[in-house]
Amino acid sequence: MTGPEPIRVAIVDDQALVRTGFRMVLEAEPDLRVVGEAGDGAAAIELARSTGIDVLLMDVRMPGVDGIAATAAVTAAERAPRVIVLTTFDLDEYAFAAIRAGASGFLLKDARPHELVAAIRSVHEGEAILAPRITRRMLELFAADLPAAVPDRPTELDALTAREREVLAAVADGLNNTEIAARFHLSESTVKTHVGRLLQKLAARDRVHLVILAYEHGLTSGRRSGSTPAR
Structure with a gap:
């Protein structure tokens, strides 16, 4: 075979x-x-x-x-x-x-x-x-080139659940599935399911595209949250 x-x-x-x-x-x-x-x-x-x-x-x-x-x-x-x-x-x-x-x-x-x-x-x-954190650093460096988010304007992010928005923000912070699972006390399989739904709902190519979308919609400040669990 x-x-x-x-x-x-x-x-x-x-x-x-x-x-x-x-x-x-x-x-x-x-x-x-x-x-x-x-x-x-x-x-x-x-x-x-x-x-x-x-x-x-x-x-x-x-x-x-x-x-x-x-x-x-x-x-x-x-x-x-x-x-x-x-x-x-x-x-x-x-x-x-x-x-x-x-x-x-x-x-x-x-x-x-x-x-x-x-x-x-x-x-x-x-x-x-x-190295997703390098992606995050690059996006931070050129955040000024991204369009500013407009409050109250309907976007594709409106179709996301609260948890999906949290996972999207975590992806934009450069966390991998293991780190996201630890942050939100989820199983890695659940995180993988959430990421898959994000890719589908946002018609994103991959996780890098998710990071760009999160930055474009102002979903992340570009700084790692202080809630990241200790290693």
Whole structure:
């Protein structure tokens, strides 16, 4: 009996040495398969169109078509692969723009091999991207670019229950399912159910999209609540 199909990954970076390093890491994993590489955004768009890809690792700063434009083009297509944006430790603004363009999250370029692999698997499964707190920090940094919430204006958040709004705020604070369960004294399976309902009710792509929606609607202050339980 054959096992599940490997996750098909493509690597986009203008530095050949970086692509080679990522490929060596990924090809050492039995459930991952590198199906293509590209050195710029234009080539990435064509690669996504012509090749069956599950997860695309996308560099941001590239000559010609950059990672932002390429991400928007790739994710706008039908049955688009999930995109992980590769960024530097300084949380540059281009990575934020790429997430708004449709990326499922982002990863630091100096991530350790096991972190890279875990991020790809998480994104492929539709779960939280690696290091959700980094997502939160980036959104905090660029909160001024988000539209201000307008009180009393009907929004899609009105369809949420009180508990779902609490879970959404916790997701925006960067908590994972285990931490949310501890905060609200719930089982992890219950939290997973709540997150699934949030994704469905808000027509969100993934948890990163939930974070953006929470910030856009003023559901979080961008600061970790003092009620977080001690470890």
